[in-house]
Amino acid sequence: MTLVQATDLHYLSQRLTDNGPAFERAVLHGDGKIALRIEELAEGFTEDICRMKPEFLIYSGDLSYNGETESHKDLIRKLHRMETAGTKVLVIPGNHDMESPRAKTYQEEKVLPAATPTKEEFFELYRSFGYDQAESRAPDSFSYAFSAGENLVILMLDANSVHFNTLSDETLAWAEEQLKKASKVGRKVLGVTHENLFAHSDLISRNFRLENADALRKLYLKYGVHCNLSGHIHLQHIQTEDGITEAATGALSVGHLSYAVLNWDGSVLTYQKQPVSGHEDLHREAEQIFPSSSYKMARAVLEQDSSLNGEEKDRASSLFAEMNTAYFQGDPMDLSGREQELNILKSAGGQLGPFTSSIARDLNKKIDNQNAVIRL
Numbered sequence: 342m343t344l345v346q347a348t349d350l351h352y353l354s355q356r357l358t359d360n361g362p363a364f365e366r367a368v369l370h371g372d373g374k375i376a377l378r379i380e381e382l383a384e385g386f387t388e389d390i391c392r393m394k395p396e397f398l399i400y401s402g403d404l405s406y407n408g409e410t411e412s413h414k415d416l417i418r419k420l421h422r423m424e425t426a427g428t429k430v431l432v433i434p435g436n437h438d439m440e441s442p443r444a445k446t447y448q449e450e451k452v453l454p455a456a457t458p459t460k461e462e463f464f465e466l467y468r469s470f471g472y473d474q475a476e477s478r479a480p481d482s483f484s485y486a487f488s489a490g491e492n493l494v495i496l497m498l499d500a501n502s503v504h505f506n507t508l509s510d511e512t513l514a515w516a517e518e519q520l521k522k523a524s525k526v527g528r529k530v531l532g533v534t535h536e537n538l539f540a541h542s543d544l545i546s547r548n549f550r551l552e553n554a555d556a557l558r559k560l561y562l563k564y565g566v567h568c569n570l571s572g573h574i575h576l577q578h579i580q581t582e583d584g585i586t587e588a589a590t591g592a593l594s595v596g597h598l599s600y601a602v603l604n605w606d607g608s609v610l611t612y613q614k615q616p617v618s619g620h621e622d623l624h625r626e627a628e629q630i631f632p633s634s635s636y637k638m639a640r641a642v643l644e645q646d647s648s649l650n651g652e653e654k655d656r657a658s659s660l661f662a663e664m665n666t667a668y669f670q671g672d673p674m675d676l677s678g679r680e681q682e683l684n685i686l687k688s689a690g691g692q693l694g695p696f697t698s699s700i701a702r703d704l705n706k707k708i709d710n711q712n713a714v715i716r717l
C-alpha cells in the first residue's frame with residue numbers, strides 16, 4: 342500500500358491576491374515559501390497525486406496560507422480531483438487553518454482582512470476528508486482514527502483546535518482508547534500530528550514541539566507505536582528516540598517542494614522524500630529563495646563586525662546560506678575544508694553563532710533525513 346504525506350503547503354486562493362506590491366512585501370518578509378507561485382505548485386502536486394494514485398494522501402496541516410476561507414475552498418476542489426482519481430485524502434488542521442486574524446487579501450498596495458472559518462465551518466469544509474468515514478472521532482478536537490485496512494490504523498491527532506500546539510486531555514484520553522483497541526487485536530498504528538513529537542533542532546524546537554509531547558510519547562511507548570509523521574517546522578528531519586521514529590516532513594512550499602512517499606507491506610513502512618515532479622523553473626526559483634534569504638540574514642549580522650573585511654563577510658554568509666539550505670532540505674553536506682568561514686559564523690553575534698553551531702552539529706551526524714525503514 343502506498344501513502345503520501347504532504348504538509349505545510351500554505352495555499353493561498355488566487356482570488357485573494359493579485360501578486361502585486363502588497364503581497365510581494367508580505368512574501369519578502371516571510372520564511373522562504375514560494376508563495377507567489379503557489380497555484381502552479383498546488384497544481385503540480387495535484388497532478389502528481391492523480392498520476393501516482395496512492396491509496397492515501399495524509400495532509401498534516403497548514404493547508405492554507407493564513408486560514409482564509411477562500412483558500413480552503415479552492416484547495417478542496419483539488420483534493421476532490423485527487424479523490425476522483427482514486428486517492429483517499431485525510432486531513433488535520435495546522436495552526437494556520439481556522440479562526441485566524443492573519444487571514445488577509447492582497448490587492449495592489451492594500452492588505453485587507455479576509456474571511457476565516459470558525460471551527461464549525463472548518464469541519465463542514467473538510468468533513469469528507471477523513472471525518473465522515475473515521476472509525477472514531479475525538480469528542481472535542483479534530484482528531485480521528487482511520488482504518489487503512491485490516492492491520493493498520495492511521496491516528497490523526499489535532500493539537501490546534503482546542504489549545505495552540507497542545508493535545509487536549511480529552512483527546513489524549515480518546516487516543517489511548519484507540520491505541521488500546523488496536524493493540525488488543527494486533528493492529529499497527531501510524532501516528533500523525535502537525536507539530537512535532539520530538540525536538541528536531543537544539544535551538545528552534547520551542548513552539549514546534551508539542552507542548553505536551555511527553556504525554557503522547559508515553560502513550561506511544563505503552564502501546565508500541567513506532568512511527569509519527571509531522572510537519573510545521575518546515576525542516577526535513579528524521580529522528581529516532583526509544584524505538585519511535587518521527588519523520589518531520591519539510592514544507593511542500595519551501596526548497597525542494599517535496600512530500601513523503603511511504604510504502605507499507607504489512608509490517609515495514611518505508612519513507613522516502615520526493616520533490617514535486619517536473620516544473621523545473623518552479624524548482625529553480627524555490628531553490629534560490631531560501632538560500633538568498635539565509636545569505637541576507639547572515640550578512641546583516643556579520644556587517645556589525647568591523648574586524649571582518651567584505652570578502653570574509655561574503656564567504657561566511659555564502660557558507661551559511663549553503664548550510665541552512667542543506668539543513669532545512671535534509672540534504673547531506675560535507676563541512677571539511679570550510680573551517681575558516683565556519684569559525685567566523687560560530688563566533689558571530691545574536692542567534693547566528695549558536696544557530697550555526699547547532700546546524701553544523703546536525704550536518705556532521707551524517708544521518709539520512711530523507712529515507713527511513715520503520716518496523717511498525
Ligand SMILES: [Fe+2]
Pocket residue numbers: 403435436437535573574
Ligand atoms: Fe504550522
